[in-house]
Amino acid sequence: MPYFSRSKYDALIPFFHKNAHFSTIYAAKFKTFAAPKYTREQLELKDGDFLTVDYKLQNHHKTVILCHGLEGNSQRTYINSCADYFLKENFSVFAWNNRSCGGFMNRLPQLYHHASIEDLDAVIQFALSKKSQEIYLIGFSLGAGQVLNYLGRHSEIHSQIKAGxxxxxxxxxxxxxxxxxxxxxxxxxxxxxxxLKKKLHIKAAMFPNLMPWENIKKCKDFDYLDDHFTAPMHGFADKEEYYNKVSPARSLNHITLPVLILNAFDDPFLGPGCFPTATAQNKTNIHLETPKYGGHCAFPVKNSNYSYAEIRALEFIKSIQKINRNT
Known part of the structure; x- marks a missing residue:
């Protein structure tokens, strides 16, 4: 029953980061971490669109694919620190940009969401083309949703993928x-x-007859934006159908590979249903860790520029590697 209600992280957090907003804002706006010296390639997708991927190859035997959050990109601080941590552990690293992210507007009307699993699969196929033999998926926020949805919904999970x-x-x-x-x-x-409104204005210029773009000015919150733009742009009837169908909660029971979910109880972005304790207690492959503190995509550690997120991710991956070696 892999539910860790008591986390080692609670003893590692700096005292002044126990305020969730301070922790979250510091990690997003003030903490800095240089991006690795990547190679960048543009992936052409089957539907005529494209993605950009930053990567660094150094070990074909173990690879991580990093997935960023809403309106993030492949070189956000939390991605950079995670990439650097794994590069120092001799992993190859692939960090990709969702459609419209990373400074490049995509060609088609749709943007991206928590269940954009075909785009993630394109990145996985790209990593496989670079001879990656053992792949671990690491996602943050929306990117974490993509990881869980991919593992629970994709029709064919490649044998090289070992955990998420x-x-x-x-x-x-x-x-x-x-x-x-x-x-x-x-x-x-x-x-x-x-x-997101800035991106919608660009889409309005690209596809003036697609939808009533004049309603962009009415977007004040996610309710209106998701109901009038996100849902119809991605083929959903309304925001309620969108929220329901893209939620990783619909995927958890279908995941067969080992998964670690690291969600802080003080995360200001998370609400009821984001701490699936019953699922973790009933599925041996779903590991849920819920520190008391950590904020959103923050998890700062005393006397370290790395976060607990990458430290715990590596620890989890090593435990999976050990199990695989012994079976």
């Missing part, structure tokens, strides 16, 4: 949209909405 790690993952997307309406959390929501 989901950090600060919105297991129930609607609960997260509701959480971001409350109090100080609205600051995060407004920043996301502002960024």
């Amino acid at each position: 790690i989901a950090i600060s993952v919105p297991v129930e997307v609607k609960a997260c949209a509701e959480a971001l309406k409350k109090g100080f959390n609205q600051i995060y929501m407004k920043n996301f909405v502002l960024d």
